[in-house]
Amino acid sequence: MKHIVVLMDGAADEPILKLGNMTPLEYAHTPNIDMLAPYSQIGRVKTIPEGCAKGSDTANLSVLGYNPKEFYFGRSPLEALSMGVSLKETDVTFRTNVVTLSEEEAYENKIILDHSADEISTEEARELIEAVQKELGDKVRTFYPGVSYRHLLVWDKGSTEVNLIPPHDILDQRIAAYKPQGAGSDLIWEMMKKSYNVLNNHPINEARRKKGLKPANSIWIWGEGTKPMLPLFEEKYDVKGAVISAVDLIKGIGIGAGMTSIDVEGATGNVHTNYKGKADAAIKWLIDEDKDFVYVHLEGPDECGHRNELDNKIKAIEYIDQKIIKPIIDALENRSIPYKMLVVPDHPTPLRLRTHTGDPVPFMIYESGSKLVNKDNRYTENFAGSTDYYIEEGHTLMDVFLSK
Numbered sequence: 102m103k104h105i106v107v108l109m110d111g112a113a114d115e116p117i118l119k120l121g122n123m124t125p126l127e128y129a130h131t132p133n134i135d136m137l138a139p140y141s142q143i144g145r146v147k148t149i150p151e152g153c154a155k156g157s158d159t160a161n162l163s164v165l166g167y168n169p170k171e172f173y174f175g176r177s178p179l180e181a182l183s184m185g186v187s188l189k190e191t192d193v194t195f196r197t198n199v200v201t202l203s204e205e206e207a208y209e210n211k212i213i214l215d216h217s218a219d220e221i222s223t224e225e226a227r228e229l230i231e232a233v234q235k236e237l238g239d240k241v242r243t244f245y246p247g248v249s250y251r252h253l254l255v256w257d258k259g260s261t262e263v264n265l266i267p268p269h270d271i272l273d274q275r276i277a278a279y280k281p282q283g284a285g286s287d288l289i290w291e292m293m294k295k296s297y298n299v300l301n302n303h304p305i306n307e308a309r310r311k312k313g314l315k316p317a318n319s320i321w322i323w324g325e326g327t328k329p330m331l332p333l334f335e336e337k338y339d340v341k342g343a344v345i346s347a348v349d350l351i352k353g354i355g356i357g358a359g360m361t362s363i364d365v366e367g368a369t370g371n372v373h374t375n376y377k378g379k380a381d382a383a384i385k386w387l388i389d390e391d392k393d394f395v396y397v398h399l400e401g402p403d404e405c406g407h408r409n410e411l412d413n414k415i416k417a418i419e420y421i422d423q424k425i426i427k428p429i430i431d432a433l434e435n436r437s438i439p440y441k442m443l444v445v446p447d448h449p450t451p452l453r454l455r456t457h458t459g460d461p462v463p464f465m466i467y468e469s470g471s472k473l474v475n476k477d478n479r480y481t482e483n484f485a486g487s488t489d490y491y492i493e494e495g496h497t498l499m500d501v502f503l504s505k
């Protein structure tokens with residue numbers, strides 16, 4: 102039996118007046134989901150336990166069968182794993198942005214102008230982080246370049262008893278009010294301060310200024326975490342699994358769980374991702390490589406929710422139906438290979454709120470060759486809510502899905 106999870110990040114939403122009080126999931130033209138629904142189990146699942154951060158990391162951990170209350174290590178160690186950095190148990194990891202600070206004032210009084218330095222290119226940022234590593238790195242503290250403005254500091258026996266502020270939360274404010282607090286915070290502040298001297302007049306930044314781009318003239322350290330110690334997915338469920346995602350956090354969870362993370366060229370994490378590449382990679386993993394489980398993660402609906410882009414959110418859901426679900430089921434049906442498919446968002450990202458909520462999400466489990474369950478079944482928030490099938494502990498959904 103092949104198992105496919107189609108994870109529609111942030112797809113669940115609220116009824117929208119403009120759509121005749123339908124949700125984007127309800128309104129979207131999804132002939133393939135509609136075809137499977139009458140033969141499927143449909144219900145709701147609460148993926149984010151009360152009191153947990155409403156993030157894609159906690160929610161995807163939950164869908165993959167790990168209780169986020171028990172297995173949550175912060176975002177930076179998951180990003181570290183997706184970057185291929187292996188961690189020791191004593192390592193503490195920190196997200197390290199390259200940011201743009203105002204230039205006139207003393208460091209304390211500077212204003213944070215951009216948490217991404219105009220979404221600096223990976224190549225430029227790499228040189229800058231290498232310069233930071235040369236000046237500030239040592240055997241205990243190592244800076245690793247990542248993608249665009251997102252980098253990593255690994256600090257052996259670093260402190261997790263810190264209070265560090267995400268830079269995107271304090272845009273256009275003076276940084277003095279957001280100095281790191283707690284054990285080890287003086288050293289973190291010191292590194293941030295020194296990085297300005299390394300970066301502000303770096304040739305990369307001089308060249309950026311000439312092009313009218315913001316300089317990446319300081320690092321900003323936040324998002325502390327420790328090595329994720331997840332029980333292996335394969336040992337837990339006795340299947341060989343892969344994750345296919347454009348998002349570092351999701352790749353990191355997969356790698357942390359001992360799964361294969363398949364990189365797909367042109368996978369962007371937005372509505373115009375390389376759907377075909379992702380579907381092909383899933384089919385290859387299941388059929389050519391004869392493995393059992395694949396987790397195809399699509400970030401598009403979430404991104405559109407954050408941006409309040411109604412039409413694109415609908416489109417993202419339609420693309421998943423047509424360009425992910427259809428080719429995968431066709432490939433398996435054509436070869437008469439038995440399979441189960443779970444379609445589920447990790448959490449709602451309502452357009453109205455432009456952020457995640459912890460409300461239950463609708464799920465659908467289809468098994469090939471199933472008899473009709475209910476001809477009126479529909480895969481929508483509303484229909485799922487009308488059934489009495491409700492899974493309160495989100496991490497047990499995977500047990501249900503992978504049960505024989």
Ligand SMILES: [Zn+2]
Nearest residue numbers: 110111157447
């Ligand atoms: Zn998410």
